[in-house]
Amino acid sequence: MLGKLRAFFKKPLPVRESWTREPARMGTMVEFLNWFDATTSVGATVAKAESDWRARITAFEGYDKLARRRSLEIGFGGGRLVAQAAGDFEEATGADIHEAFDRTREFLASQGVKNARLFHRDELGALADGSCDFIYSFIVFQHFDTLEEVDFYLHHCARLLSKDGFCHIFFGRGDSGIRVVDARDFTKRACSLFIEPALFRERASRLGLKVIGHEDSMRRDVTRPDGSGNVSVQARVLMARGGGPPQVL
Numbered sequence: 001m002l003g004k005l006r007a008f009f010k011k012p013l014p015v016r017e018s019w020t021r022e023p024a025r026m027g028t029m030v031e032f033l034n035w036f037d038a039t040t041s042v043g044a045t046v047a048k049a050e051s052d053w054r055a056r057i058t059a060f061e062g063y064d065k066l067a068r069r070r071s072l073e074i075g076f077g078g079g080r081l082v083a084q085a086a087g088d089f090e091e092a093t094g095a096d097i098h099e100a101f102d103r104t105r106e107f108l109a110s111q112g113v114k115n116a117r118l119f120h121r122d123e124l125g126a127l128a129d130g131s132c133d134f135i136y137s138f139i140v141f142q143h144f145d146t147l148e149e150v151d152f153y154l155h156h157c158a159r160l161l162s163k164d165g166f167c168h169i170f171f172g173r174g175d176s177g178i179r180v181v182d183a184r185d186f187t188k189r190a191c192s193l194f195i196e197p198a199l200f201r202e203r204a205s206r207l208g209l210k211v212i213g214h215e216d217s218m219r220r221d222v223t224r225p226d227g228s229g230n231v232s233v234q235a236r237v238l239m240a241r242g243g244g245p246p247q248v249l
């Protein structure tokens with residue numbers, strides 16, 4: 001009863017607005033990077049990025065044979081994974097909604113990255129159909145606040161993937177259907193969207209992507225064995241371009 005009363009009077013925290021506005025309020029570069037993925041130093045961010053890139057994002061059969069023209073990250077945050085992609089691709093691009101792209105550019109420059117291009121989500125149309133060899137998204141889809149946002153990106157993935165390209169999306173795993181956290185219960189940086197993996201795959205197929213692999217229950221720490229304390233909130237799906245034309249939204 002008390003909990004319900006508290007929730008009733010609590011000021012709602014708009015999910016999307018917190019991702020849009022907060023990064024520009026961070027002071028140092030470490031605080032900025034820490035907003036997107038917990039860290040204590042730039043060096044720790046780079047080390048964690050190397051490990052996530054190698055052991056999770058590119059850890060699938062076929063990555064080594066991919067064409068290396070362009071990658072696209074959905075939700076690049078501080079740029080730690082764009083910096084990794086920049087080492088593998090001629091051009092590493094990314095799309096996000098936050099208001100501190102200049103800080104991300106500053107981080108990328110500090111890492112010697114010269115082949116990155118950042119877009120606002122609303123500018124994704126600037127990338128030509130079939131022009132991305134690898135599209136990936138890590139710890140991002142679980143921070144959306146609508147299923148429409150999932151469909152928006154799946155639709156762009158189907159449009160942008162090159163003929164032999166791959167799309168690797170990690171998302172918040174739900175038990176049944178879709179669950180969006182109410183703005184009244186939302187705390188900054190927490191997950192806000194959970195999708196049943198089968199439903200995610202079904203939507204991807206409907207929007208023109210071919211699902212070629214998935215993992216519904218992942219280890220949180222890839223270096224530790226399976227166990228109840230080592231289960232990630234994320235699931236993942238690996239996709240390629242589908243046969244038919246993408247469905248118009």
Ligand SMILES: C[S@@+](CC[C@H](N)C(=O)[O-])C[C@H]1O[C@@H](n2cnc3c(N)ncnc32)[C@H](O)[C@@H]1O
Binds near residue numbers: 020078097143
């Ligand atoms: C936890 S951070 C992860 C950043 C990055 N992927 C990484 O692993 O370091 C989540 C990111 O998702 C972005 N984001 C949230 N909603 C988004 C949306 N609708 N479209 C694109 N990016 C979004 C946030 O701005 C933030 O950069």
